[in-house]
Amino acid sequence: MSSRAPAGRVAEVFYSIQGEGATAGMPAVFVRLQGCSVGCAWCDTKYSWDPEAGRAVDLDALVDEAAAFPCRRAVVTGGEPLESSLFVPLLRSLGERGFAIEVETSGILPPPRVGRAVQWNVSVKLAGSGVAESRRIQPASIRGFLAQDAWWKFVVTDDADVAEVLKLAERFALPRARILLQPEAVRREDLLERSPGVVEACKRHGFGFSPRLHVLLWGARRGV
Numbered sequence: 294m295s296s297r298a299p300a301g302r303v304a305e306v307f308y309s310i311q312g313e314g315a316t317a318g319m320p321a322v323f324v325r326l327q328g329c330s331v332g333c334a335w336c337d338t339k340y341s342w343d344p345e346a347g348r349a350v351d352l353d354a355l356v357d358e359a360a361a362f363p364c365r366r367a368v369v370t371g372g373e374p375l376e377s378s379l380f381v382p383l384l385r386s387l388g389e390r391g392f393a394i395e396v397e398t399s400g401i402l403p404p405p406r407v408g409r410a411v412q413w414n415v416s417v418k419l420a421g422s423g424v425a426e427s428r429r430i431q432p433a434s435i436r437g438f439l440a441q442d443a444w445w446k447f448v449v450t451d452d453a454d455v456a457e458v459l460k461l462a463e464r465f466a467l468p469r470a471r472i473l474l475q476p477e478a479v480r481r482e483d484l485l486e487r488s489p490g491v492v493e494a495c496k497r498h499g500f501g502f503s504p505r506l507h508v509l510l511w512g513a514r515r516g517v
């Protein structure tokens with residue numbers, strides 16, 4: 294281990310299936326980087342907010358830990374992973390180890406150059422997140438992700454949220470075929486209750502539906 298190896302903090306590393314988005318159901322190693330300054334009211338990973346919490350890792354050990362699982366798809370998430378100093382070196386190292394890479398981000402920071410193909414899953418926050426618009430909507434970042442052919446995953450609870458998605462889609466010319474609506478729910482019963490209405494909104498507007506398979510299967514449990 295080099296003393297110059299990039300280091301940072303990680304909330305957890307685990308092997309599961311992608312629960313959300315365009316690749317829902319695919320086996321994947323999750324690397325949850327520590328730290329998020331966005332502060333969504335309904336966040337289900339508040340333990341990942343404090344950048345000083347979690348555990349210290351260096352890059353080589355972290356990539357070894359991910360590569361020990363029998364899977365070469367990685368989901369780099371957070372927290373807000375783009376706020377972590379480990380983010381770019383981690384993506385490069387995972388790529389060198391043969392991982393296909395997805396990133397879950399709030400879109401508050403523009404996509405950095407990582408020099409390899411990445412599936413960007415951008416979940417721009419709506420007013421219901423409780424985050425100020427000037428914080429959660431970053432036009433330059435959104436345009437940067439548009440240029441990267443990102444997926445746009447919106448967490449919705451009601452028609453007002455869907456109307457907000459339509460306005461954002463129009464303002465930034467987001468391609469409908471790349472927009473997914475996902476019910477806001479951290480409990481299985483809420484997910485089941487809200488999903489049919491969200492499916493109807495998807496059918497109405499030509500959006501895709503994003504499940505929350507991990508909530509459906511395991512409820513609010515962590516690390517699954």
Ligand code: SF4
Binds near residue numbers: 331
């Ligand atoms: S951006 Fe993600 S990790 Fe950060 S508060 Fe919002 S939902 Fe939670």
